[in-house]
Amino acid sequence: MSENTRVADYAIHEQFIQRWSPRAFSNEVISEDTLLSFLEAARWAPSAYNSQPWRFLYARRDTPNWQRFLGLLNEFNRGWAQHASALVIVISKTTFTPPGATEEGPALWHTFDTGSAWGHLGLQASISGWHTHAMAGFDKELARTELKVPEGYEIHTAVAIGKLGDKATLAEFLQARETPSPRKPLSELAAEGDFTL
Amino acid sequence: MSENTRVADYAIHEQFIQRWSPRAFSNEVISEDTLLSFLEAARWAPSAYNSQPWRFLYARRDTPNWQRFLGLLNEFNRGWAQHASALVIVISKTTFTPPGATEEGPALWHTFDTGSAWGHLGLQASISGWHTHAMAGFDKELARTELKVPEGYEIHTAVAIGKLGDKATLAEFLQARETPSPRKPLSELAAEGDFTL
Numbered sequence: 367m368s369e370n371t372r373v374a375d376y377a378i379h380e381q382f383i384q385r386w387s388p389r390a391f392s393n394e395v396i397s398e399d400t401l402l403s404f405l406e407a408a409r410w411a412p413s414a415y416n417s418q419p420w421r422f423l424y425a426r427r428d429t430p431n432w433q434r435f436l437g438l439l440n441e442f443n444r445g446w447a448q449h450a451s452a453l454v455i456v457i458s459k460t461t462f463t464p465p466g467a468t469e470e471g472p473a474l475w476h477t478f479d480t481g482s483a484w485g486h487l488g489l490q491a492s493i494s495g496w497h498t499h500a501m502a503g504f505d506k507e508l509a510r511t512e513l514k515v516p517e518g519y520e521i522h523t524a525v526a527i528g529k530l531g532d533k534a535t536l537a538e539f540l541q542a543r544e545t546p547s548p549r550k551p552l553s554e555l556a557a558e559g560d561f562t563l
Numbered sequence: 564m565s566e567n568t569r570v571a572d573y574a575i576h577e578q579f580i581q582r583w584s585p586r587a588f589s590n591e592v593i594s595e596d597t598l599l600s601f602l603e604a605a606r607w608a609p610s611a612y613n614s615q616p617w618r619f620l621y622a623r624r625d626t627p628n629w630q631r632f633l634g635l636l637n638e639f640n641r642g643w644a645q646h647a648s649a650l651v652i653v654i655s656k657t658t659f660t661p662p663g664a665t666e667e668g669p670a671l672w673h674t675f676d677t678g679s680a681w682g683h684l685g686l687q688a689s690i691s692g693w694h695t696h697a698m699a700g701f702d703k704e705l706a707r708t709e710l711k712v713p714e715g716y717e718i719h720t721a722v723a724i725g726k727l728g729d730k731a732t733l734a735e736f737l738q739a740r741e742t743p744s745p746r747k748p749l750s751e752l753a754a755e756g757d758f759t760l
Binding site: 372374375376377378379382383385387398399402403405406407409410411412414415416418420421422423424425426429430431434457474475477478479480481482483484485486488489490493498500502513514515516519522523547549550552555556557558559560561563 | 672675685
């Protein structure tokens with residue numbers, strides 16, 4: 367297990383610095399109930415007009431969908447994510463019916479709100495002793511056709527979920543990166559009043 | 564205090580169903596350290612290539628910036644948010660320097676990632692005994708000029724943060740809505756394998 371050297375500059379719940387995104391996974395099988403508990407946490411995220419734009423498609427290892435989902439990843443990500451326990455494709459609905467309206471219009475906050483659901487998902491998985499790693503490197507268009515994602519839905523990320531494995535199983539250049547990542551100082555991210563960042 | 568009748572369908576940490584978005588706030592003053600602890604939680608969110616696109620501008624009540632920030636909200640939101648303790652404008656950087664590159668390119672995940680940071684923020688505030696309410700109803704263009712937000716940054720939401728107040732202070736039609744909102748069943752949000760939602 368990698369040492370977590372993160373230090374919070376302000377008093378926060380330890381879950382926020384304990385959650386991190388490894389690549390060394392242990393080939394553990396995950397039960398559907400456990401995986402769904404991570405999505406359950408996502409379900410309770412806030413969203414504009416409570417529109418709940420988030421959608422999730424998933425495959426667990428040792429099930430018929432596993433190789434199909436793995437095949438959506440680029441070669442680099444497939445190399446390590448094949449040892450994860452589940453893959454989740456995070457999607458959002460791009461339209462919604464505004465309060466008082468009778469027809470759907472554009473959902474201007476669907477990406478932002480679905481990001482907050484992903485934040486919940488990652489925290490619940492970490493609290494439960496699992497790890498998540500969201501990937502940009504996968505074929506979105508292939509995912510759309512392979513998983514039959516209709517128009518009106520946007521595909522955002524593919525998340526590998528698993529139990530932490532031995533980093534010695536990773537290529538050497540990845541072993542060096544297998545540790546909780548640092549963050550910019552809050553002074554570069556937040557300002558009182560005008561934008562001075 | 565409103566009764567929270569939410570029930571999680573799968574075992575999750577109670578923080579996810581305890582967090583909700585009221586409108587009745589109590590005019591409490593918030594210390595800068597307390598407010599920054601909520602942004603600290605956001606700081607540790609995951610992001611593509613650890614690019615950390617989130618930025619936050621804030622004003623606390625009883626400080627010189629308070630009326631300026633309140634003035635960005637539409638009349639409906641200003642009516643209740645004037646009793647909050649802080650307002651936070653959530654912004655993201657729309658470009659970043661990809662690994663190995665020497666120039667900035669478009670940050671394709673800045674909105675999604677900043678959503679995850681907002682998810683962290685709302686949870687830490689709730690854990691600390693405060694409440695948050697993100698608003699779509701504010702003038703983004705006015706916020707850009709008033710707060711001097713440069714090009715290359717996108718403005719997403721305005722968040723009211725405060726201590727829960729007496730809902731009797733709200734207009735009658737809002738009192739009826741002053742309760743933790745429900746969610747769609749997970750079966751409408753998540754599917755194994757193909758998109759069947």
